Amino acid sequence: MPEAAKSLVTPDMEERKGVWGNERTSYPVSESDIRKWAIATYWPETPPRLFWDADYAATTRWGGIVAPMDFNPFAWPPERPQMRAAGAAQARSGRRLTVMNGGQTDTYGARMRPGDVIRSRSRLRDWEERQGRLGQTLFVYQETEWHNQKDELVRRRVSISIRY
């Protein structure tokens, strides 16, 4: 079989490589969103006061409540977005691929605070293809950037999806 036919990289992926898209804007972050997030991720322990006690948070270097670094301001859109995957989950041959979450690296900038409106954009950054124990395997790197209303970078995520 020719190399191109064995490859899991599709023409659609080639076309989208490096192109920013999927732009979204969050609703304003609220103190209540932050408090609930912190309670859920620290459950059953009480989360740090920095995330829910405005008087205490004002005494810290942050000067007020900030969100946990992993907070997602895009949860619960009224219109459910059709998220486009980093790459087609189908090989050139038409065979359906298994897709696994391979992990991520997040780099953080400005902290998210109540009132912030976050903009997101993402792109298919790159991929690597190699023979693994599961056969021909494709590692797809998707990059997502979040900026706040001051155009400060809040978070850059590079996530890896594994397709075989």
Place this chain on the structure above:
Amino acid sequence: MTINVTFDDVNIGDEIPAWSRKTGFMEWNRYAAVNDEFVPFHMDDEAGRAAKNEQGAFGMGNLRYAYIVNALQDWIGDEGEIREVGCQYRAINQKGDVLTVTGKVTDKKEENGEKLVYLDTNVVNQDGQATCPGHAIVVLP
């Protein structure tokens, strides 16, 4: 209680305090509620088995990631800053697992006026299985 760690307090080889949670539907459903992550295989045993996990429903990678962030946050305190966190998901989070975040300081240096501490991190289950190897960078006062 928040303990604020400073750059001078930290030495290469130091380990952060272990941070543990027993995980199951109580934790996963709360996380689903805030992250809008109602994926059937996280909520229903039958759906979990259909997704090739014999034990049924399984936990979210995002929640395991949150545990790493929380362990770092609790260690550095409110004056420190998490700059980078990365991890790879290597094993499934089964119902009833006790997940413990571990972290070991691998380097510390000052760059561009910032005091950076580098760590290797992981999330280990009750059987000692390393489920989520990764790394982190924090900025300390």
